[in-house]
Amino acid sequence: MNTTPVTIVGAGLGGLTLARVLHVHGIPATVYEADASPAARTQGGQLDIHPGSGQLALAAAGLTEAFRAIIHEGADAARILDQDGELLLNIPGDDGETRPEVLRGDLRGILLDSLPEDTVRWGAKVTGVRSLGDGRHEVSFADGSTVVSALLVGADGAWSRVRPLVSDARPTYTGKTFIETYLHDVDQRHPATARLVGPGAMYALTPGKGITAHREASGVLHTYVQLARSAEWVAELGLPGTAAGNGAGSGADRDGAIGTARIAAEFEGWAPELLALITGTETAPVARMIHTLPDGHRWDRVPGVTLIGDAAHLMPPSGDGANLAMLDGAELAGAIAAHSDDAEKALAVYEEAMFPRSASFFVDAHEIVDLVIGESAPHGLIDFFGEAAQE
Numbered sequence: 207m208n209t210t211p212v213t214i215v216g217a218g219l220g221g222l223t224l225a226r227v228l229h230v231h232g233i234p235a236t237v238y239e240a241d242a243s244p245a246a247r248t249q250g251g252q253l254d255i256h257p258g259s260g261q262l263a264l265a266a267a268g269l270t271e272a273f274r275a276i277i278h279e280g281a282d283a284a285r286i287l288d289q290d291g292e293l294l295l296n297i298p299g300d301d302g303e304t305r306p307e308v309l310r311g312d313l314r315g316i317l318l319d320s321l322p323e324d325t326v327r328w329g330a331k332v333t334g335v336r337s338l339g340d341g342r343h344e345v346s347f348a349d350g351s352t353v354v355s356a357l358l359v360g361a362d363g364a365w366s367r368v369r370p371l372v373s374d375a376r377p378t379y380t381g382k383t384f385i386e387t388y389l390h391d392v393d394q395r396h397p398a399t400a401r402l403v404g405p406g407a408m409y410a411l412t413p414g415k416g417i418t419a420h421r422e423a424s425g426v427l428h429t430y431v432q433l434a435r436s437a438e439w440v441a442e443l444g445l446p447g448t449a450a451g452n453g454a455g456s457g458a459d460r461d462g463a464i465g466t467a468r469i470a471a472e473f474e475g476w477a478p479e480l481l482a483l484i485t486g487t488e489t490a491p492v493a494r495m496i497h498t499l500p501d502g503h504r505w506d507r508v509p510g511v512t513l514i515g516d517a518a519h520l521m522p523p524s525g526d527g528a529n530l531a532m533l534d535g536a537e538l539a540g541a542i543a544a545h546s547d548d549a550e551k552a553l554a555v556y557e558e559a560m561f562p563r564s565a566s567f568f569v570d571a572h573e574i575v576d577l578v579i580g581e582s583a584p585h586g587l588i589d590f591f592g593e594a595a596q597e
C-alpha cells in the first residue's frame with residue numbers, strides 16, 4: 207500500500223492548479239486522474255479568464271507569461287442577435303485586455319507542462335474512499351489498488367467520489383440542457399454563418415431557447431444550443447451525454463443524426479445561418495444536462511479532506527466555474543504552504559474563504575443563466591452587457 211503526500215483526485219483545472227501552486231511552494235503532490243491520458247478527451251471550449259479569480263491563480267502558479275502566450279486574440283468580442291439574425295448589440299473586443307479567452311485544452315496543457323513528471327497518474331479512476339481515522343483516508347481505484355492519504359483533496363468535478371466524505375449533497379438537474387456542436391473550417395465551408403457569428407461570442411436568444419456560438423482558433427465554431435426541457439425530453443434524444451449528466455455518457459444515437467434533426471426542429475423559422483450551427487455539425491451533438499449542487503453548498507470540517515471546484519460548488523455555467531476551480535486550487539495550496547505544520551488549520555482557512563465566495567457566485571450563476579434562457583431573453587442580457595460596459 208502506497209502513502210502519498212498531498213493526494214488530489216482529478217486533473218481538471220482545479221486539481222492541476224492546486225498541484226502546480228503546491229509545487230511552487232516546494233510541496234509534493236500526486237494527482238489521480240480517471241482519463242487514460244492527457245489526450246483521452248477533447249477539453250471543451252474557450253474560457254474567459256477573469257482578473258479576480260483565474261488570472262490570480264495563474265499568477266500564484268507563476269504562469270502569467272505562459273497564459274498570455276495562449277490568448278486567442280479577438281475572441282473577447284460579443285454580439286447579441288435575434289432569431290432572424292438581426293444584430294441587437296455588438297461589443298468589439300479589446301485584444302484580450304479585459305476578458306482574455308483561451309482554449310481549455312491549451313490552459314490545461316501549460317499547467318501539465320509546469321508539473322514534475324509523474325505528478326499526474328493517468329488511468330487512475332477512483333471508485334471509493336473511506337476514513338481510517340486521524341485524518342487519514344484510503345482511496346481505492348478501479349484496478350483494485352489503494353493509496354492512503356494524509357491530506358486528501360477532491361478535485362473530481364460534478365460527480366465527485368470524494369464529496370460523500372464531507373457531504374450528502376448530490377447534483378440535481380436544473381431543467382436546462384446545453385447541446386454542444388462543432389463546425390470546422392468555417393470561412394470556407396460555412397462563410398455566411400462565420401460572418402454572422404463574428405470574431406468572438408454570438409448569442410441568439412429567445413425565452414426558453416437560444417443558440418450561443420463562439421469562434422475558436424483555427425476556424426472552429428463551437429456552439430451551445432440551449433434548451434429549457436425536462437430530463438425525459440433530453441433522454442429521448444439519445445445523444446452522447448444524456449446518460450451521465452454534465453459529463454459525456456453514451457446515448458443510443460451515436461452519430462447524432464436523429465437528435466440533430468429533433469434539435470433543429472425546435473428552431474424552425476430561425477435564420478438559416480443560425481440553423482447551420484446545428485445541422486452542419488461535424489461531430490455528434492453532445493448533451494450537457496446542467497446540474498447544480500444546492501445553493502451555498504457547505505459542510506462541517508472533516509479532518510484530512512476537502513473539496514475544490516465543481517466537487518465543492520457545482521453551479522449552472524455562468525463563465526465562472528473554471529475560474530473558481532483554479533482560484534480554489536491556488537488558495538488551498540497557499541493555505542497548505544502557510545500552515546505546513548498544521549493541515550487542519552490550512553483546510554479551515556481555505557474553507558472559511560471559499561464558502562462565502564462560492565455562495566455569492568451561486569446567486570450570480572442563477573441570474574446569468576436566467577438572462578440567457580429565461581423569460582427576459584434577449585433583452586435581459588443586452589441590459590446586463592450594457593451595465594457591465596459602464597462599470
Ligand SMILES: Cc1cc2nc3c(=O)[nH]c(=O)nc-3n(C[C@H](O)[C@H](O)[C@H](O)COP(=O)(O)OP(=O)(O)OC[C@H]3O[C@@H](n4cnc5c(N)ncnc54)[C@H](O)[C@@H]3O)c2cc1C
Pocket residue numbers: 215216217218219220221238239240241252253254330331332333361362363364365366367384430452494514515516517523524525526527528529530531
Ligand atoms: C456547458 C458548460 C460551459 C461552461 N463554460 C464555462 C466557461 O465559459 N467559463 C468557466 O469558467 N467555466 C465554465 N464552465 C464550468 C467549468 O467547466 C467547471 O466549473 C470546471 O471545469 C470545474 O473544474 P474542476 O477542476 O473543478 O472539475 P472538472 O473540470 O470537472 O475536472 C474534474 C477532473 O476529475 C476527473 N475525475 C472525475 N471523477 C474521477 C474519478 N472517480 N477518479 C479520478 N478522476 C476523476 C475528471 O476526469 C476530470 O479530469 C462550463 C460548464 C459547462 C457544463
